[in-house]
Amino acid sequence: MTTITTHTVEYPADGLTMVGRLALPAGAGRAPAVLIGPEGPGLNDFQRGRADALAELGYVALAFDINGGRWFSDPQEMLAHTTPLLADPDRMREIGHAALDVLRAEPRTDPDRIAAIGYGTGGAIALELGRDGVDLRAIATVNGLITGRPGEAARIRCPVWAGVGSEDPIMSPAHREAFTAEMQDAGVDWRLVVYGGALHAFHHPDVAQDVLPGVGHHPVHARRAWDDVVALLAECLPLPVTT
C-alpha cells in the first residue's frame, strides 16, 4: 500500500482563479509527471480521482482546472463557456501553460518527463500544448479531437493517442477524419481508438448524465480507455520497476 499526498492548488489563468488537484506519489525523489485536462463542465471528483490514481502508480499528477473552480451542471452555461474557448487556441494554451507551470514548479516533478492527457475540452488543451511546441513525452485525448491551426501540428514531437466513441455525434466521423489527417500530414506518431457503440463523454459517469443529446456513459469502454491511457504512459513515461 503506497501513501500519496494531495494538495489543492490555486493559480491564475484565463482571467480566473483555477483550482486544481496536485497528487504526489509515495517517496521523496523526482518522478515523471502528468497533466490531466478535464471536460467542458469542469474539474470534479472524477478527474481529481485520476490524479490520485496516477500518483498511486508513481506519477506526479495535476488535474487542472479550466473554469475557475466551477462545475457547469447546466449544459447551456457549459457551452457558453466552452464553445468560444475551443475556438481560441491561444486561450487554451494559456490555460495549459499555467497548469504546466504549476506542475513544473513542484519539486517532485521530473521536468524532462511530462505527459499531457485530457478529456473533451481538456484533451483539446493537451493537443494545443503540443502544437505550441511544448516538450511533452506523450499526449492523450479522449473525446477531444479538435483540429488546430494549419501547420502547427508539425511542432508535436511525441506520440499522440486519441480515443472516441463510434456513435459520438459531437466528435463526428468528419471531425475524426480532419484530426487524423492533420496528424498524418504533420508526420506525427499517432493512433486513434474507436470504441464501438460509445457516445460522447462515454468515459465520464457524471458528464454523461447531462442532458445534451449524443452523450452517454459506457462503463466497459470507459475502463478500457483508462487502461489504454495508462498503457500509453507506461510506454512513454516508464516508471522504475517496484517489487
Place this chain on the structure above:
Amino acid sequence: MTTITTHTVEYPADGLTMVGRLALPAGAGRAPAVLIGPEGPGLNDFQRGRADALAELGYVALAFDINGGRWFSDPQEMLAHTTPLLADPDRMREIGHAALDVLRAEPRTDPDRIAAIGYGTGGAIALELGRDGVDLRAIATVNGLITGRPGEAARIRCPVWAGVGSEDPIMSPAHREAFTAEMQDAGVDWRLVVYGGALHAFHHPDVAQDVLPGVGHHPVHARRAWDDVVALLAECLPLPVTT
C-alpha cells in the same frame, strides 16, 4: 524462467495437410487457449514465435496453418490462393474449425476459455468462427477487416478488437467502415484501433517485405498492436496471478 513445450501438429483441412505450431505453458493444469491465424502467405517462424510467446505468458496456443505447410513468397501465388479463400466463408470456417478441434483436443486446453486472434487472412478466419457462433471469449483481427455474410455477425458473443494501419490501401477506409457498421448493427462489443501512418501487414517483418504495393513494416506500431492483443487476452482470458 518458465519452460514451455512446443509441438508441430499436422491435421487435415481444406483438402490440405495443415502444419501448425502448438505451444503449451509450463505446468500441468488446464489453461486458457488461443488460436493464432496467419497471413495469406502462410505460417512461418514469426507467428510460430507468437504461439511460444503466449505459452510463456501462460496460454495454450496454436498457430494454425492455412496453406498446407507452404509459405507463398510469390505475391501472385499468394493472391491466387488467398483471394478465393477470403470470398468463401465456408472454407474459412472449415480451416478455423479444424484448428479449433486440434486446440480443443489438447488436454491442457480449457475448452471453455478460448480466444481467436489473427492477422490478415487469419484474422478473417477468426471473425468467421465468431460469425459461425463458436463460443469464443475474444476475437482480435489485425489487418483483416473482412465483412461477413448479412446477419451472421449477430452470432458473435464476445468482444471483437480490430487493428489496421491508417494508410493501408488494401483494408481501405471503405472496408473499415463496412466492417465497423457490420459490428455495430449486430450489437457486437467492438473496438477499432487505427495505427497512424501504417501500411498493410505493418505488424509482420517478413510479409511486409513482399513486393505488393501498400505493404510495409512499422516496427513501433507492430509492437503496440501486439501489446494491444495481449491486453485483450488479459481482459477476456485472465490468467492466474503468478508471483
